[in-house]
Amino acid sequence: MLSKYIETLANYRQFWQFLPFQHTDYSAYTWPRSLIQALDNISDEELTNIDNDLVLQREFFAPWFSEVQQLPSFSTTSNYRELPAPFWLENGIGGRKLEQIKAFICQLPERNKKVLEWCSGKGHLGRFLAFCQNRAVISVEWQQQLCEIGQVLAGQHELEQRFVHANVLKDDLSTVWRDVECAVALHACGDLHRKLIHDGISKRCPELMIAPCCYHLTTTDSYKGLSESAQSLIETNELVLTREHLKLAVQGQVTAGARVARLRQMEVQWRLAYQEIYQFVTGDLNYRSLPSVPKHWFSGEFKDFALWAAGQHKVQLPETIDWQLFLEKGQQASSRVARIELVRHVFRRPLESMLILDSAEYLRESGYEVTIREFCNYQLTPRNFLIHAELV
Numbered sequence: 526m527l528s529k530y531i532e533t534l535a536n537y538r539q540f541w542q543f544l545p546f547q548h549t550d551y552s553a554y555t556w557p558r559s560l561i562q563a564l565d566n567i568s569d570e571e572l573t574n575i576d577n578d579l580v581l582q583r584e585f586f587a588p589w590f591s592e593v594q595q596l597p598s599f600s601t602t603s604n605y606r607e608l609p610a611p612f613w614l615e616n617g618i619g620g621r622k623l624e625q626i627k628a629f630i631c632q633l634p635e636r637n638k639k640v641l642e643w644c645s646g647k648g649h650l651g652r653f654l655a656f657c658q659n660r661a662v663i664s665v666e667w668q669q670q671l672c673e674i675g676q677v678l679a680g681q682h683e684l685e686q687r688f689v690h691a692n693v694l695k696d697d698l699s700t701v702w703r704d705v706e707c708a709v710a711l712h713a714c715g716d717l718h719r720k721l722i723h724d725g726i727s728k729r730c731p732e733l734m735i736a737p738c739c740y741h742l743t744t745t746d747s748y749k750g751l752s753e754s755a756q757s758l759i760e761t762n763e764l765v766l767t768r769e770h771l772k773l774a775v776q777g778q779v780t781a782g783a784r785v786a787r788l789r790q791m792e793v794q795w796r797l798a799y800q801e802i803y804q805f806v807t808g809d810l811n812y813r814s815l816p817s818v819p820k821h822w823f824s825g826e827f828k829d830f831a832l833w834a835a836g837q838h839k840v841q842l843p844e845t846i847d848w849q850l851f852l853e854k855g856q857q858a859s860s861r862v863a864r865i866e867l868v869r870h871v872f873r874r875p876l877e878s879m880l881i882l883d884s885a886e887y888l889r890e891s892g893y894e895v896t897i898r899e900f901c902n903y904q905l906t907p908r909n910f911l912i913h914a915e916l917v
Contacts, residue, residue, distance in 0.1 A: 526597050527886055528758050530879040533593055534872065535762035540590075541872040542770060545865045547812040549797065549858040554865070560589050564864040576867055577777075579874065579903060586871050596875060599882060600897040600910065606631055613682065614656055618649050621905060626650050628901035629711050630657060632911055633734055641665065641701060641730075643710040643721045644693060648675035648686060650711050655684040662686040663701055665693060694720055702728040709734045712908055715742030719751065722884060725914075726891040733888070733914040736900060740880050741771035752886035755879075773869060774877040777907035791823040793862060798827065798855025799834045805851075806840060813838055827852055873907075881910045888914040 534541075539555060548554070551561050563585070567575070575581045583594050608627040615623055626649055635658050642651035645664035652675075655662045664686060666672050672688040679686035689701055694716060708730050710721050718737045725733045740748075748766040750756040759766070796815060804810055815834055822830055828848050835842045885895045893914040900911040 526599055527752075527754055527879070527882045530596060530875060530882060531755065531758040531762055531764060533596060534875060534879060535764045537590070537593060537872065538764070541773060541869045541876075542765075543869075544769065544812075545862045545869065546797070546800070546814075549861050549865070551861065551865070556868070557589060560868070563588075564867065567864075569860070569863070572863055572867060576870055582871065586868075590871055593871060593875060596878070599878070600899050603628070603632055603898050603900050603911075608653075608657060610653065610657065614653065622649070625901060625906055626653055626711065628905070629709075629734075629736060629911065630654060632898065632900045632913065633658065633707075633709070636707075638706040638732070639663070639704060641705040641708040643708055644713045644717050645671075645675065645688070647671050648679065648688065650709065651675075651686050652679060652682070652684060654709070655679070655686045656682070660685070663689060663705060665689045665691050665698065665701065667692045693717060693724075698724070699728075702730065705730065707732040707734065711736050712738035712906075714739035716744060717742075719743075719884075722751070722887065726888065726893075729916060731916045733893070733912070735884075735912045735914075736908060736910065737881065737884065737912070738775065738908045740774050740877070741768045743768060743771070748880075751883050752890055754886050754890070755883040771876075771880075773873055774880060775908065776866075776870065776873055777903075785820070788820045788823050790859070792820070794852070794855045794859040795823060795827055795830050796834075796855075797858040797862065798851045799831045801851050801854040801858070802831055802842065802846065803835070803838065803840060806842060877910070881912065885912055885914075888912070892917055 543554075575585050587594060608631055610627070618626070629650065630653055633654070637660070639661040640651070640654055640663070642648060642654070642662055642664040645651055645666045648662070648664040648666070651662040651664040654660050662685065664672075664675060666675070666688060667690070669690050672690045675686070676688045679688075689698075691698060702724065708721060708725050710718055713721060713735070718735055721735060722733070746767065748771055750759050799815075800812060803813060815837055831848070831851075832842065881897060885897055888895050894917050895912065895914045898911050898913070899909045901909045903909055
């Protein structure tokens with residue numbers, strides 16, 4: 526199954542291994558004319574709906590990506606049930622995060638095992654585990670302040686939860702691993718969840734429950750695979766996976782609010798409008814990237830943003846510029862980019878699925894029995910894959 530995903534991603538690389546900002550015109554892509562016409566014929570509202578709904582996405586892209594859509598299923602959908610909890614346990618946890626924690630815990634077998642909570646933050650997940658399943662929990666977190674807050678909360682409710690201040694990527698946690706029989710991580714990012722897998726295997730931890738996130742947050746320049754199987758297949762298919770490529774797997778924004786979505790749309794338009802100005806002034810048609818900036822920038826004036834951007838590129842702008850003209854050009858370019866990205870987004874789930882299958886295969890190669898399930902609904906969080914590994 527892993528081989529099918531890697532081979533398919535490699536075969537369709539022309540549809541997802543690129544950066545849309547670099548080429549905002551369809552002519553840069555060797556895509557079927559019928560696909561381009563279909564993209565141009567959808568409204569912005571239809572585009573958003575397709576982007577946020579896997580069923581609508583499958584229906585729209587079926588004529589061009591049937592092989593991608595027929596990739597074998599490997600995960601089971603969990604039966605979601607209500608997890609009763611007192612109000613004081615839920616206090617201070619955001620609504621979506623709270624529901625994710627509850628859904629995650631419902632997948633853990635109720636066993637009297639001491640648990641390691643990896644990259645715990647304030648220890649919300651561990652606190653629920655300690656109360657709902659009467660478990661002893663060791664919560665590891667690198668921010669001292671969060672450890673202190675979490676320890677106070679655990680003490681207030683007389684829960685058996687102990688915090689350890691440590692950097693999981695660097696510090697020796699051998700004594701912690703000796704005290705636990707199960708390790709859990711809910712949305713540990715990139716190298717953090719990979720380190721948990723590596724350490725869990727090396728310490729022969731009996732049970733691991735991991736919901737990965739942010740696969741692109743890694744110190745390595747490219748992803749070579751964790752399992753021997755993936756490493757061989759990636760090399761054979763000449764599939765290059767940079768951090769930028771991995772970022773595609775986490776671009777689903779179903780949890781974003783209306784204001785965040787509006788500012789994101791404005792940011793794309795302004796960046797592309799500035800790119801039009803940059804090309805007009807310098808004659809350089811290559812895309813020039815800009816650093817990330819706080820979202821409040823895009824509640825101000827475009828002129829201020831453009832002047833800042835020009836400063837980043839050490840470009841002197843003319844004293845007189847038709848700002849509205851370039852804003853309109855940016856709007857036109859952003860409309861095309863949104864449709865180009867919609868094609869890339871077909872491969873978000875297959876790419877993430879490949880990464881999940883690779884982690885699972887690495888655990889199997891290391892002596893674990895592994896199951897993969899979707900622990901909650903995609904609309905609650907797109908990062909809903911859960912890897913459950915038990916040492917055989």
